[in-house]
Amino acid sequence: MNTALPNISIDCVIFGYDAEGLKVLLFEETYLIGSRKIHALKLPGDHILQNETLQQSAERVLYEQTGVRNIFIRQFQVFSDPDRLKHGSIDFESIKSQLPDRRVITVGFYSLVNISDIKDPISKRACWINCYEVGRLIFDHNEILDAALERLRKELLHHPIAFELLPEKFSLTQLQKLYEAIFNTEFDKRNFRRKIAKMKYLIPLDEFETGVSHKPARYYSFDREIYETTRRENFDFRL
Amino acid sequence: MNTALPNISIDCVIFGYDAEGLKVLLFEETYLIGSRKIHALKLPGDHILQNETLQQSAERVLYEQTGVRNIFIRQFQVFSDPDRLKHGSIDFESIKSQLPDRRVITVGFYSLVNISDIKDPISKRACWINCYEVGRLIFDHNEILDAALERLRKELLHHPIAFELLPEKFSLTQLQKLYEAIFNTEFDKRNFRRKIAKMKYLIPLDEFETGVSHKPARYYSFDREIYETTRRENFDFRL
DNA sequence: CCAAAAGTGTTATCGATACACCCATGT
């Protein structure tokens, strides 16, 4: 039988992107305090089962929340403070009786999805929240979210994961806006495009935006084949 | 009471450096197969206790093995394959009865120590092995070691952790040899030193090598203060 | 005086940055 391991869970920071900016998928949990229902936001997560790896567990949670599979999702850090459940947006003592009476260590995963790929029926209790407007979450989930964003940025500097967040075909402006959303800054358009031009795995297509009242943008696509075969490990220890 | 959590352990990849090159600390475990004692090399590790974080657990193991505290040690990856104990240098079935009968997920830590800082009496069963000459280890420990080395290299490109491996005062040649050992390559001396010269937190001292039959090298030291205050996050997404 | 490692400079190329105007389209 496939029981859950008692002391280990995973939590998923699922980043999504659309025209409004960078978002994160949060899940509304309901607790009873006395006879009052109270709602608290948390990251989606679960305990892991006897027969699955952490990776499989995270993919399962991701699928349950978004209905998509085969998506970029990666572990980034373990959170093991023995008191990690005692902090956060909701008073621990009030809900203690509704929580398992044992210590739980959690492994943080982060994921990138293209929001428009996701058909509506995610869980009714899940919602996309603008990444920079997330309020207080339950437990140590703010800490997990912050660490995920930091890691996402680091990763993005060296790996082409941005394309996970975009539709198959995208304009360079979309790509630039995405980078700007994630790094919370702005880039110069010409320099950005020069950089792009050096990436041989970004393929300019013969398709263009339609129905816009300005010069239509060319679409590009990301060619993973070319990327895998031409990427060079960059060697530089600038410290 | 401070019991151990049953399903979670940590394993430490402790890198050390001396004139002979980059080494890793391994631990000789003894198992009984029938009436024969057999020896197998593994990474030092332990289960974690109820009241400690993973970090504390790793620091405890590091202290037990090396006698040093306050050393750079950092988690890098969780290994959670349900069958992870079944692979490795020693036949799982033969020793199964000597292992806990449950699944164990392990968190890998890597650490850097200066071998010459370590007084002799490490555990009698521990030894330093040249990093590139490690044979087959028990369980999935080769995988953990490889991942640690990869992570060490990545980290070294952007953070000044090399100094953890060197004595307080060191020559530029020592530093270069260290980088060459870790990256398993060679660098041009002049270009290397030019790069060093830009790092304002590497302080040239008025002390020199003695007793060598060639021009004595100047010693340098690493100033963490200056590093912390002058480091800039480098922004570049070369993909 | 010899051996051994320390230390040092120049040139060519490449990548990063800063900056302003014309183009194609829908209304």
Added chain:
DNA sequence: ACATGGGTGTATCGATAACACTTTTGG
């Protein structure tokens, strides 16, 4: 015709990479 965002080039500066000789010491 105008408003909107798409698209392009140049000049300066700093970083990288390739390359060989002189210096200091101990033996």
